[in-house]
Amino acid sequence: MSLDFQTSSDPQAWLDEVLCAFNCQTGTLHKADGGFLDLVVQSGVPEFLLPKITRIPFGKGIAGVAAERREPVELCNLQEDLGGVARPxxxxxxxxxxxxxxxxxxxxxxxxxxxxxxxHAPHDFSDDEKSRLGAIAARVGEAWSAN
Incomplete structure (x- = not known):
């Protein structure tokens, strides 16, 4: 990825580049506030769902579980999640x-x-993809900490 997270202050540009690099159609970037995640930017999320993802408690939904567990959370097919991680x-x-x-x-x-x-398609993210997204998230964390 070519975007410099240290000098760019545009989280939407960060997210758009991530989506392009991973060939994904939707994305979110949330910032923690106590035990909650507040939406910073999103792309591709239907308008009617925005109120539900604007503020997410740790432990709820995919993002909240990732924050609570401090590790990546993946669902190969969100449409068939039977483990209860995804919200209806x-x-x-x-x-x-x-x-x-x-x-x-x-x-x-x-x-x-x-x-x-x-x-949109079911996808098993590889260890390499998880590692790459984690490395990008680390760069976001560095940028946020520098401000």
Whole structure:
């Protein structure tokens, strides 16, 4: 990825480049506020779902679980999630493969937010893809900590 997270202050540009790099149709970037995640930017999320993802408690939904567990959370097919991680309204996004990773402070002591991507087709994210998205999230965390 060519975007410089340290000099660019446009989270929408960050997210758009991530979606392009991962060939994803939806994405979210949330910032932590206490035990909640507040939406910073999104792309491709249906308008009627925005009120439900604007403020997410840790432990709820894919992003909230990633923040609470401090690790990537993946669903190969959100439409068929039987494990209870995805909230029922999440199926209305028409997204199948989804991945959310925590955004950490540079020393990894604090969860600063989450970065999530999704695609319309079912998809098993590879270890390399999870690692790449985690590395991007680390760059976001560095940028947020520098401000």
């Amino acid at each position: 309204d999440a199926r209305q996004t028409q997204v199948s493969g989804s991945l959310a990773v925590p955004v950490f402070s540079p020393d990894r002591s604090k969860v600063l937010g989450t970065l999530g991507v999704g695609m």
